[in-house]
Amino acid sequence: MSNTANERIKGAFAGGKAFIPFITCGDPNLGTTKKLVRAAANAGADLIELGIPFSDPTAEGPVIQEANIRALAAGTTTDKVFDLVRDLRKDVTIPLVFMTYANVVFSYGSERFLSTCKEIGIDGVILPDVPFEEKGEFAEICKKYDVAQISLIAPTSENRIAMIAKEAEGFLYIVSSLGVTGTRSEITTDLASIVKVVRENTDIPCAIGFGISNPAQAKKMADISDGAIVGSAIMKIIGKYGEGAVSYVSDYVKEMKDALR
Amino acid sequence: MADKFGRFGVHGGRYIPETLMNAVIELEESYNRYKDDPEFNRELTELLDEYAGRPSRLYYAEKLTRELGGAKIYLKREDLNHTGSHKINNVLGQALLAKKMGKTRLIAETGAGQHGVATATAAALLDMECVVFMGKEDTKRQALNVYRMKLLGATVIPVTSGTATLKDAVSEAMREWTSRIDDTHYCLGSVMGPHPFPTIVRDFQAVISRETKQQILEKEGRLPDAVIACVGGGSNAIGSFYHFIEDKEVRLIGCEAAGRGIDTFETAATINTGRLGIFHGMKSYFCQDEFGQIAPVYSISAGLDYPGIGPEHANLHDTGRAEYVAITDDEAVNAFEYLSRTEGIIPAIESAHAVAYAIKLAPTMDKDKIIVVTVSGRGDKDCAAIARYRGEDIYE
Numbered sequence: 317m318s319n320t321a322n323e324r325i326k327g328a329f330a331g332g333k334a335f336i337p338f339i340t341c342g343d344p345n346l347g348t349t350k351k352l353v354r355a356a357a358n359a360g361a362d363l364i365e366l367g368i369p370f371s372d373p374t375a376e377g378p379v380i381q382e383a384n385i386r387a388l389a390a391g392t393t394t395d396k397v398f399d400l401v402r403d404l405r406k407d408v409t410i411p412l413v414f415m416t417y418a419n420v421v422f423s424y425g426s427e428r429f430l431s432t433c434k435e436i437g438i439d440g441v442i443l444p445d446v447p448f449e450e451k452g453e454f455a456e457i458c459k460k461y462d463v464a465q466i467s468l469i470a471p472t473s474e475n476r477i478a479m480i481a482k483e484a485e486g487f488l489y490i491v492s493s494l495g496v497t498g499t500r501s502e503i504t505t506d507l508a509s510i511v512k513v514v515r516e517n518t519d520i521p522c523a524i525g526f527g528i529s530n531p532a533q534a535k536k537m538a539d540i541s542d543g544a545i546v547g548s549a550i551m552k553i554i555g556k557y558g559e560g561a562v563s564y565v566s567d568y569v570k571e572m573k574d575a576l577r
Numbered sequence: 578m579a580d581k582f583g584r585f586g587v588h589g590g591r592y593i594p595e596t597l598m599n600a601v602i603e604l605e606e607s608y609n610r611y612k613d614d615p616e617f618n619r620e621l622t623e624l625l626d627e628y629a630g631r632p633s634r635l636y637y638a639e640k641l642t643r644e645l646g647g648a649k650i651y652l653k654r655e656d657l658n659h660t661g662s663h664k665i666n667n668v669l670g671q672a673l674l675a676k677k678m679g680k681t682r683l684i685a686e687t688g689a690g691q692h693g694v695a696t697a698t699a700a701a702l703l704d705m706e707c708v709v710f711m712g713k714e715d716t717k718r719q720a721l722n723v724y725r726m727k728l729l730g731a732t733v734i735p736v737t738s739g740t741a742t743l744k745d746a747v748s749e750a751m752r753e754w755t756s757r758i759d760d761t762h763y764c765l766g767s768v769m770g771p772h773p774f775p776t777i778v779r780d781f782q783a784v785i786s787r788e789t790k791q792q793i794l795e796k797e798g799r800l801p802d803a804v805i806a807c808v809g810g811g812s813n814a815i816g817s818f819y820h821f822i823e824d825k826e827v828r829l830i831g832c833e834a835a836g837r838g839i840d841t842f843e844t845a846a847t848i849n850t851g852r853l854g855i856f857h858g859m860k861s862y863f864c865q866d867e868f869g870q871i872a873p874v875y876s877i878s879a880g881l882d883y884p885g886i887g888p889e890h891a892n893l894h895d896t897g898r899a900e901y902v903a904i905t906d907d908e909a910v911n912a913f914e915y916l917s918r919t920e921g922i923i924p925a926i927e928s929a930h931a932v933a934y935a936i937k938l939a940p941t942m943d944k945d946k947i948i949v950v951t952v953s954g955r956g957d958k959d960c961a962a963i964a965r966y967r968g969e970d971i972y973e
Contacts, residue, residue: 371870372739372856374748375594375755381738394868418592418855423869445592445855449582453590453855470596472758480595491596495756 321439321464322520325363325411325486329521333576334362334543335534336523337550337569338415340383341366342392344558346400352554355566357408360573362543363487364408365442368397368416375444377498379548382555394424398432405437413440413466413486418453426454430461440464440486448480458485469514469522470494471505481517488514488522490541498548500527508540531575538576546572579889583772586895588888591771593858596755604762605773607678612780617677624669628702629659631666631784635792635949641919648802648942650935653789653951655813656924662954663782663813664695668764670781672699675762682706682761686750688715688743688809689880689927690722691954692766697731699764707731710749712742715879721958740873743809743883747857767810768887771858775887782816789949790820797947803828803938806951807930808901809845809881811890813953818899828900830938831890832930834876835903845874847886848894848901856884861891877906877966880927880954908933910966913956925954926963 319327328334337356341349353364369387373380401412414433421429421443433441441463446453451465458465464486469477471494481488490510492503507524514522524537525545534544553568554561583589591601611617625631634654642650655663672683683700685707687693693709700707709726713735716723726733739745747770754763768775768782786804793801804821806814808831821827833846844850847862854863856871864872864884876882893899909926912933917923924932928951935950942948956963964971 372744372748374751374857377752378738385739388870419863419865419869419871421869422855422860423852423865423867444594445858447591447593447595447598449598450590450592468595470594470598472596472599474599476595476598491594494596494758496752 321462322486324439325464326521328363328411329487329542333538334523335360335569335573335576336363336365336543336545337361338365338367338545338547340369340380340387340551341397341400342369342387342390343383343551343554344386345390346392346396348559348562350400350403351562352565353404354408355562356569357410359566359569361410361569363411363413365413365415365545366397366401368394368414368420370417370420373417375496377496377548379551379555380497383551394420398436401436401438411439412437413442414438415442418443418445421454426457430454430457430463433463434461438463440466442466442489444468448476469510477510477513478517481514484518484520486520488518488520489545490522490524492524492526492528492537497526499529503527503533507537511541531572534572535575544576579772579776583776585889585892588859588861588891589772589775590860591858592855592860593771594755600754600758601771601773603678608674608773608777611674611677617673621670621673624673625666625784629665629669630657632788633657635789635796637796638920641916642939644919645936645939647939647944648946648948649944650939651793651801651947651949652922653785653817653949655785656928656952656955660691660695660698661957662691662695662925663785663816664692664766665698666784666816667766667778667781667812668692668695668699671762671764671777672703672705675764676703676705678762680760680762683764684708684710684750684753684761685764685766686710686743686746687766688746688882689878689925690715690719690726690958691880693731693733694722694725694729696764697726697729700731701729708753709733710736710746710753712740712746713737714741715743718879718962719958743879744871767812768815768889769810769857769859769885775859775889778812779815779819779889782812783819785813785816785951786818786820789817793947793949800824800827801947801949802942803830803948805830805832805931805935805948807832807881807927807953808886808890809834809883809927810885811887813951815887815889817951822898829893829898830934831899831901832904832934833901834878834881834930835905836875836877838905839903843875845876845882845884846903847884849903851884859888861885861888877909878926878930880925881930902934904930904933910963912936913959913963922952923956924952925956926959928953929956
């Protein structure tokens with residue numbers, strides 16, 4: 317792969333609206349995660365967010381909190397997640413990004429963490445507890461190893477949207493609603509206005525996440541942006557079926573991707 | 578002092594979800610506008626004096642001094658404040674500020690329940706709605722405080738995630754704040770979390786050392802040789818230290834909860850066993866494993882049972898200006914009983930950690946030396962738990 321992380325991620329949005337599933341690594345175990353990621357990629361996922369579990373995921377609702385706890389209880393560690401990605405990269409070619417918390421990266425040694433990301437083929441990192449003002453903590457190291465540091469924009473960002481968009485890398489993660497991750501029956505934020513400001517300030521793609529669970533919501537969100545991100549709805553399936561979740565997740569991803577075509 | 582990015586040395590900052598950024602920026606701007614506003618300060622001083630009962634006494638513990646046979650021991654009696662601890666100092670400040678900002682609802686985390694009770698009290702007084710998050714484990718250890726909060730009109734939400742203690746209560750309060758910002762102020766109870774909380778809480782607690790300094794100069798005509806306070810997040814300790822930081826001859830000693838010992842996993846002594854990390858909005862020292870997973874800490878004291886420490890303390894440790902010692906459950910319980918017997922003062926089990934170190938330190942110092950120990954809270958809330966620790970099952 318000679319192109320840059322930004323180009324690789326942009327590629328995920330090149331064939332129409334992107335569907336981006338999130339999967340917590342190690343729930344119920346890493347062997348199942350391996351199957352889930354391959355199944356999601358084969359079912360049409362354009363980019364996959366791999367969650368490295370954290371003991372205290374403060375931006376997550378109950379579903380992903382529980383997934384994190386199960387994954388840690390199953391003995392998942394950062395090193396084991398790196399091994400998982402090494403194996404996945406034998407055949408999975410779509411962009412893969414890590415979603416985790418600042419302390420997981422910092423405590424591993426930011427340089428050591430991000431150089432490993434480059435080595436194993438991770439294209440970006442999403443750290444929900446690192447806002448614009450603190451991204452300097454990791455920015456230079458991310459650049460050095462060509463790992464896109466993906467920023468988030470929230471319904472409360474208002475005057476901050478342009479500033480964040482101007483320095484965006486990879487893609488922009490637009491948070492659909494107030495609160496933590498989890499499914500919602502309705503999304504009421506004026507996302508079109510947020511996307512408009514984003515478009516005026518960057519040509520980096522933007523996808524909407526938080527609260528999306530069904531094809532109709534995904535289509536609605538993708539219509540006003542470049543893609544839809546779904547986490548809790550998938551982790552709910554995995555929470556329910558455990559090792560038997562692979563075919564259900566595959567069907568779900570296919571259904572969601574079809575809604576975006 | 579923090580720089581404009583909220584940094585104390587390398588510590589501090591604001592590591593929070595984007596959703597909260599404008600809220601903390603608004604808080605910072607409002608605080609900067611009101612902190613030197615004469616009317617705000619007049620109102621706050623009136624609340625502190627007339628309602629909370631300040632200034633708190635600096636009491637010469639003559640009997641304790643005589644029995645220990647060394648340095649003179651003074652007790653800064655924050656336990657005598659309304660609601661029974663130092664927590665009211667910060668809460669009245671933040672609640673008044675929130676009110677000026679047009680907020681109508683206060684949310685808070687609590688460990689021992691003292692901060693929750695103080696927040697519920699201020700909310701009752703200032704006609705604000707109040708929701709307190711408390712680890713389910715702590716609601717059991719501190720059932721009396723749960724009842725007090727409810728009596729004051731607050732809603733108490735038991736938190737079952739994680740270890741169901743203080744850190745999880747903080748996480749849950751943060752989650753709640755991201756879902757409802759417009760009318761809600763997060764009344765954080767310690768000198769931790771994202772900037773500007775460590776500075777705001779420090780400023781509101783600094784009243785402790787401002788008074789202590791004046792009182793000791795009146796009584797002794799000189800500064801103390803050591804100031805001792807217990808440290809969880811560190812709000813009473815930073816309040817006790819703050820006006821002495823520039824007085825290099827005054828030793829500043831924070832007492833962490835060692836739980837069953839710093840060589841065991843059942844400890845909450847962050848400086849003594851933790852390492853640098855990023856959690857709950859700040860860079861500081863945290864108890865964590867090799868992959869950065871936050872450790873499930875333990876202390877008999879629900880108020881010190883926290884895996885981190887405020888960023889200003891972390892910096893005072895780095896610069897060597899303050900010392901942080903570890904006190905075990907056993908030492909704290911012994912001090913709890915000892916102070917009750919010798920002085921007729923039942924300290925909070927949190928504060929008993931500071932008393933325990935004074936008991937060790939005083940005999941090693943000459944009789945003309947002076948120690949100030951902050952008794953951050955009263956121990957009524959702990960009686961049932963200490964009785965159980967001693968094998969006596971009593972009903973509250």
